[in-house]
Amino acid sequence: MKLLVTRRMTPAAEKALAARFDCDFQDVTAGLTPQEARQALADYDLILPTLGDRFTAEAFEGPIRCQFVANFGAGYNHIDVKAAAAAGVPVSNTPGAVTDSTADIALTLILMVARRAGEGERLLRAGAWTGWQPTQLLGTHVSGKTVGIIGMGRIGKAIAQRCHFGFGMRVIFFNRSPVSALGFPAEQIDDLHDMLAQADFAVVAVPGGAETRHLIGAAEMARLGPQGYLINIARGDVVEEAALIAALAERKIAGVGLDVFEREPIVPEALRAFENAVLLPHLGTAAEEVRTSMGMMALDNLIAFAEGRAAPNRVN
Numbered sequence: 491m492k493l494l495v496t497r498r499m500t501p502a503a504e505k506a507l508a509a510r511f512d513c514d515f516q517d518v519t520a521g522l523t524p525q526e527a528r529q530a531l532a533d534y535d536l537i538l539p540t541l542g543d544r545f546t547a548e549a550f551e552g553p554i555r556c557q558f559v560a561n562f563g564a565g566y567n568h569i570d571v572k573a574a575a576a577a578g579v580p581v582s583n584t585p586g587a588v589t590d591s592t593a594d595i596a597l598t599l600i601l602m603v604a605r606r607a608g609e610g611e612r613l614l615r616a617g618a619w620t621g622w623q624p625t626q627l628l629g630t631h632v633s634g635k636t637v638g639i640i641g642m643g644r645i646g647k648a649i650a651q652r653c654h655f656g657f658g659m660r661v662i663f664f665n666r667s668p669v670s671a672l673g674f675p676a677e678q679i680d681d682l683h684d685m686l687a688q689a690d691f692a693v694v695a696v697p698g699g700a701e702t703r704h705l706i707g708a709a710e711m712a713r714l715g716p717q718g719y720l721i722n723i724a725r726g727d728v729v730e731e732a733a734l735i736a737a738l739a740e741r742k743i744a745g746v747g748l749d750v751f752e753r754e755p756i757v758p759e760a761l762r763a764f765e766n767a768v769l770l771p772h773l774g775t776a777a778e779e780v781r782t783s784m785g786m787m788a789l790d791n792l793i794a795f796a797e798g799r800a801a802p803n804r805v806n
């Protein structure tokens with residue numbers, strides 16, 4: 491079967507994919523446009539896409555040869571999975587493989603923004619460090635503070651674990667359905683605004699898509715308050731970027747740590763200008779082993795489909 495892999499993968503993942511399927515590895519950095527996605531659906535039996543490839547409803551409107559789309563990544567908001575199902579194309583993702591590394595990046599952002607690490611490094615690299623001072627670059631102590639997690643799924647739980655066991659933090663969370671048996675103390679709060687008002691660090695870990703678009707806007711940042719930090723490792727458009735820029739300018743929140751942006755790879759100049767904004771280029775899963783595991787998981791789904799078995803991570 492002919493498989494389109496829309497980006498280059500790790501050598502181990504490419505080797506495993508090429509051993510099983512007739513692969514075209516696209517050596518590009520830009521994602522597929524809806525027109526290119528439509529062409530790919532017409533030309534290939536199988537597709538392994540990733541975020542940035544725009545498999546919109548329009549992409550599924552043309553003639554379709556493709557029988558299975560195995561997304562490389564946990565988030566699949568770039569694929570219209572309802573349109574895919576209507577066109578008879580099953581879609582899978584790679585949950586679990588991404589969990590620990592993405593939780594680690596959330597903790598990286600919490601620590602960097604609270605302890606002003608980016609700001610300190612910029613100062614040092616600029617040759618402006620004059621030596622240790624008792625009152626220089628004073629940040630916020632993370633241990634013992636309250637973390638409020640929005641979306642207590644796989645990644646949310648892994649973040650909560652790290653915060654509880656690693657930093658002795660109080661854990662509170664908001665989730666659309668009840669969550670139990672976490673194995674450590676954590677309080678579910680059903681009102682997002684109430685939860686934000688209690689949080690020192692609010693961490694966004696919900697899936698992207700129409701339901702969560704701009705879930706965090708001006709009103710939510712006002713609830714977090716001038717001592718509160720906002721962290722987003724989920725999808726950029728869950729946080730209303732214009733409202734975030736206004737909140738930072740008006741000092742309505744203490745700072746922000748972002749791994750994701752509304753219009754990646756565009757990061758507004760206004761956002762880049764804030765010293766209290768830590769900005770990472772979507773590094774959540776950027777570790778060799780993790781990207782290989784993601785590739786292997788996508789491959790497992792493709793093999794299951796090709797052998798007539800149920801794909802383990804089907805989402806539609």
Ligand SMILES: NC(=O)C1=CN([C@@H]2O[C@H](COP(=O)(O)OP(=O)(O)OC[C@H]3O[C@@H](n4cnc5c(N)ncnc54)[C@H](O)[C@@H]3O)[C@@H](O)[C@H]2O)C=CC1
Binds near residue numbers: 586642665696
């Ligand atoms: N920065 C990065 O590199 C990465 C980002 N991600 C993003 O993280 C997201 C979450 O991943 P997982 O934890 O594996 O997913 P998951 O499906 O295990 O967890 C999502 C949680 O959010 C909750 N939820 C969904 N909609 C909600 C809403 N409207 N309000 C409140 N709660 C809601 C669900 O009930 C679930 O508990 C992915 O969909 C992806 O977009 C994932 C991996 C890496």
Ligand SMILES: O=CC(=O)O
Binds near residue numbers: 564565775
């Ligand atoms: O953003 C990455 C993903 O796996 O989703």
